[in-house]
Amino acid sequence: MSDDLERLERERLDADRRYNEALTAFDAALVHLPPIADAIAAGDAALPPLPAGWRGRWMRTVEQWLRPWTDRQRTFNTQAAEALQSLTARERERAAAFDRFQSALIVFAQHITAFVESKDRQLSADAADGFDAVQRSLGELQRKVDGLSELQTRLAVLQRTTEMLARRLDRPAAGPPPSSTEAAPRSTPSPAVPSSIDSISCRYVAFEDEFRGSDEAVSAKLRDYVPIFAGATDVLDIGCGRGEFLAALQAAGVRARGIDANGEMVAVARGRGVEAIEADALAHVAALPDGSLGGAIATQVVEHLDPRYLMQLVDALSRTLRRGAPLVLETINPTCWYAFFSSYLRDFTHVRPVHPETLQYLLRASGFERVEIRYRSPLPDHIKMRKVDLPEQILKSDAAVDVAIARVGHTVNTNAHLLNDLMFGYMDYAAIGYRC
Numbered sequence: 001m002s003d004d005l006e007r008l009e010r011e012r013l014d015a016d017r018r019y020n021e022a023l024t025a026f027d028a029a030l031v032h033l034p035p036i037a038d039a040i041a042a043g044d045a046a047l048p049p050l051p052a053g054w055r056g057r058w059m060r061t062v063e064q065w066l067r068p069w070t071d072r073q074r075t076f077n078t079q080a081a082e083a084l085q086s087l088t089a090r091e092r093e094r095a096a097a098f099d100r101f102q103s104a105l106i107v108f109a110q111h112i113t114a115f116v117e118s119k120d121r122q123l124s125a126d127a128a129d130g131f132d133a134v135q136r137s138l139g140e141l142q143r144k145v146d147g148l149s150e151l152q153t154r155l156a157v158l159q160r161t162t163e164m165l166a167r168r169l170d171r172p173a174a175g176p177p178p179s180s181t182e183a184a185p186r187s188t189p190s191p192a193v194p195s196s197i198d199s200i201s202c203r204y205v206a207f208e209d210e211f212r213g214s215d216e217a218v219s220a221k222l223r224d225y226v227p228i229f230a231g232a233t234d235v236l237d238i239g240c241g242r243g244e245f246l247a248a249l250q251a252a253g254v255r256a257r258g259i260d261a262n263g264e265m266v267a268v269a270r271g272r273g274v275e276a277i278e279a280d281a282l283a284h285v286a287a288l289p290d291g292s293l294g295g296a297i298a299t300q301v302v303e304h305l306d307p308r309y310l311m312q313l314v315d316a317l318s319r320t321l322r323r324g325a326p327l328v329l330e331t332i333n334p335t336c337w338y339a340f341f342s343s344y345l346r347d348f349t350h351v352r353p354v355h356p357e358t359l360q361y362l363l364r365a366s367g368f369e370r371v372e373i374r375y376r377s378p379l380p381d382h383i384k385m386r387k388v389d390l391p392e393q394i395l396k397s398d399a400a401v402d403v404a405i406a407r408v409g410h411t412v413n414t415n416a417h418l419l420n421d422l423m424f425g426y427m428d429y430a431a432i433g434y435r436c
Contacts, residue, residue, distance in 0.1 A: 027106075219244045221377070222299060226252050228326050228432065232294040238281045238313075239301035243269025250274055256295075259284050282309060285316040293321045299330040300428075302359065303350045310354075311362065318367040321435040327368060329359060330376070330430040337423040338379060359431040368433030375426035384424040385416040 051059070063070075222245040229235050233255045237246050240258025242265060249256040250273075258276040260266050269276040281301075296317050302310055317327055334340045334353035344353055356373045363371045388409040394402045 218242075219248060223248050224376075225297060225299075225328055225330075225430075226254070228328060229254050229256075229295045229297075232325065234293050235295040235297070236285070236293050237276075238285070238296060238298040239304070240269055240274075240276050241265050241300075243272045243274045243276055245297065245299065246274035246276065247272050282313050282316060285313060285320055288316075288320040290319055291322045293317070293325060295325045295327070296321060297328040297330075299328070299430075300332070302329055302331045302354050303344065303352065306351055311366075314362055314366045318435065323435055325435045326432065327363065327435070328430055328432050329363070330428060331359070333375065333426050333429045335422075336379075336425040336427060338383070338425075339427040343427060356429050356431070363431055363433040367436050369436045371431060371433035374430045374432060376429060377427035379424045379427065384420045387413045387416050 225245065226248050229249060230252070231254075235249060235254055235256035237243075237249075237256060237258035240246055240260050241262075243258060246256055246258045246269060256275075258266075258269055258274065259279040259281060260269070260276065261278065261280055263278045266276045266278045281298075305313065321327060331354055332339050332344045332350075334344060334355060340353060344350055356375075360371050360373055390406055390409045395406055397403070397406075
């Protein structure tokens, strides 16, 4: 849209320039006639008196002898003068009419300029009014969209809260059943009102629903890890969340269970028909026997952990995993600025980002071998900085201007490549190692 506006502005300025040039050329071409003599002498002119003496007599004799010719000449002169006066009057009228035409044409040009300018102002005002109307419509539409987004967020939290209450209503009352020796049966306790912690859990599950992606999208993403655990048993999914990966392992015939500190996440996972319990990761792993796990995975978990807690958890996994068992730790890639300033900062439960080389070192130092880093979730090209495609004739040209253009293009492309690697790389990475 901005390109069209710039093009129209250039066309308008060019039209104004050409119009002013044409008006200047027209003014220079105006014909300014010189003034015509007011009168041309006609008829007989007054003759000087004849001299006295013989000269006078001689001149009167000659005059009488020439009178027939002079009379005819005088008549011709009078007629020519009258004709010239008539012609001069017509020319004067034509010149005056031409002057009036030129004046009227100049006035017309001045008026048409004012007319066009007023039309331009009117069109500009109409366009501005239309633009304001569109802005108001877009603003109203944006408010409706924002309102819809707010409603969807509230509905998501309400849905998760309703599911939690429904599970509590279906859950049997705690404690042993009443004995036959009791005089009267005890009443069934009413379901507990959700605590503030339960409310936070529900909201975080809804947060995961909205920002991490749909079950289908997450399942498709995690499915790539399934071949790593082929043939394994007793796999532990730490921070199993909604149970997407547990369901993928179950479908592949791999026996696995999950743990999560969020009870509502666990409830959602159980709803998939997988095994999951609510537990603290370090406490649960530390309590397991040595070599009891055939594999472990934690996706989007380590960024939630304090560094000391993370190191203790990796040490505990090194003890409880069997020799050769795989460990997969997936997290947000902080070396990708786009991922850090969007995915990482968006979640207020994140504690600290972990650099890929740091996590790789931690696994190696804790007794894991063949540790590799797999980068995942590349950003699409339309988000990245674009490179300059120089024409072949410029690249092959020896002209100084073309050489300079090619050099600038090469510099721009080099900088774009560096910035794309730094800012728009891979959103996630996984550190994968095997117990020595």
